[in-house]
Amino acid sequence: MGRLTLVQLAYNGSQFENNAAETVLDALIRQGVDVSYSCKNGFFHSCMLRAEDGEIPQNAQQGLRSSHCDEGFFLPCVCHPISDMALAPPGLNGEFRTAEVVSINPLNSSICRVSLRPEIELRHRAGQFINFRRADGLMRSYSLCNQPDNEILELHVKRMPGGELSNWIIDELQPGAKISIQGPNGGFYLPENAIDKPILFIGPGSGLGALAAVVLDALGRGFTAPLRLYHGTSAGKGLYLRSAMANLAEANSNFRYVPCVSGIDVPKFCRQGRANDIALDNYPDLRGWRVFLCGTAGMVHDSKKRAYLAGASLDDIFLDPYEHREAPAPQHNELSMSRGLRDGKAGPFHKPSDRFGP
Numbered sequence: 001m002g003r004l005t006l007v008q009l010a011y012n013g014s015q016f017e018n019n020a021a022e023t024v025l026d027a028l029i030r031q032g033v034d035v036s037y038s039c040k041n042g043f044f045h046s047c048m049l050r051a052e053d054g055e056i057p058q059n060a061q062q063g064l065r066s067s068h069c070d071e072g073f074f075l076p077c078v079c080h081p082i083s084d085m086a087l088a089p090p091g092l093n094g095e096f097r098t099a100e101v102v103s104i105n106p107l108n109s110s111i112c113r114v115s116l117r118p119e120i121e122l123r124h125r126a127g128q129f130i131n132f133r134r135a136d137g138l139m140r141s142y143s144l145c146n147q148p149d150n151e152i153l154e155l156h157v158k159r160m161p162g163g164e165l166s167n168w169i170i171d172e173l174q175p176g177a178k179i180s181i182q183g184p185n186g187g188f189y190l191p192e193n194a195i196d197k198p199i200l201f202i203g204p205g206s207g208l209g210a211l212a213a214v215v216l217d218a219l220g221r222g223f224t225a226p227l228r229l230y231h232g233t234s235a236g237k238g239l240y241l242r243s244a245m246a247n248l249a250e251a252n253s254n255f256r257y258v259p260c261v262s263g264i265d266v267p268k269f270c271r272q273g274r275a276n277d278i279a280l281d282n283y284p285d286l287r288g289w290r291v292f293l294c295g296t297a298g299m300v301h302d303s304k305k306r307a308y309l310a311g312a313s314l315d316d317i318f319l320d321p322y323e324h325r326e327a328p329a330p331q332h333n334e335l336s337m338s339r340g341l342r343d344g345k346a347g348p349f350h351k352p353s354d355r356f357g358p
């Protein structure tokens, strides 16, 4: 069906008009409906709704896991409706819920492991991500680095120079604090019935967390085909979980871990160069391979093209790009509170910690 000029949206017992020029999200906002959203670009899944009736355009489900698509979830921020639609709130997966911070521990000089206990169990697949929201509404996405059978969620948060949320998490967030999380999101995981075939994993910095989660999932499923993990950093001190990865390689002959350093001071156990360049040069023929790419958006999209040109099928390339939006604060009617928090005037701030020492 082609695009209509005007469709009707039903939501929470009310009817709204949606014109062809606007997305479902814009139509709801224009008419004063209380909905969560942030990037307005389909990146963070923070606006997810469910369609109880009506046709969902394909692009409005891009990046959602297949079970979500089957249940009618879609992203209204990228949905130009092609029929009348009856909409419903997202339910538990799309809603924000409380989680308690259990611990925050350094993994190296700029990355820490944040452990969270969600109030309600969150069922995820290894490699998916959640949205992490501070009390004033500031929200960012972080990959889930633990295996799904653990009730404690593990994030690897890297300090971004000048970064609002990452610095707050590393310096100020304390065990016992309550934050909000939404998810799990994204299709960065091994499909349920995935057959055993070689996998190339590439990611810099804290991207190792999601990649290692998928590696463990593959090993846990008994995969015996080659698993190759290229982890990148600009200097040797940026590596982390090195002995855990080396032990894993020692215990599993099909798994190989290759740390890569792009700077000039390269430890002798590392390859010199960018992880994606080294990995893709080492594997010029990726026919029959799966490829997992995680990290900065430019690197991920560039490597996707190269993996495709090397023969990997698009269905076998899994992406977790750290897309970045210019206007970082999410919008929600209920979040108009506590601007003082961001001005440093009020709110649950603690003195900066010395977690990383001097």
Ligand SMILES: Cc1cc2nc3c(=O)[nH]c(=O)nc-3n(C[C@H](O)[C@H](O)[C@H](O)COP(=O)(O)OP(=O)(O)OC[C@H]3O[C@@H](n4cnc5c(N)ncnc54)[C@H](O)[C@@H]3O)c2cc1C
Pocket (backbone or CB within 6 Å): 043, 129, 140, 141, 142, 143, 144, 155, 156, 157, 158, 159, 160, 161, 162, 163, 164, 165, 166, 167, 206, 207, 209, 296, 297, 320, 321, 322, 323, 324, 328
């Ligand atoms: C799906 C997904 C999964 C993610 N998983 C992780 C994870 O597991 N661990 C992790 O540490 N981070 C992860 N990120 C990135 C994370 O969401 C934040 O973007 C990051 O922590 C920086 O937030 P901030 O508030 O500290 O920085 P901001 O205050 O948003 O930005 C500070 C400065 O850095 C720049 N900047 C911020 N982010 C980027 C970027 N991605 N690319 C280029 N410039 C940028 C800004 O322009 C600004 O100048 C993920 C992002 C996505 C979309």
Ligand code: FES
Pocket (backbone or CB within 6 Å): 036, 037, 038, 039, 040, 041, 042, 043, 044, 045, 046, 047, 048, 075, 076, 077, 078
């Ligand atoms: S995914 Fe819709 S607002 Fe970000």
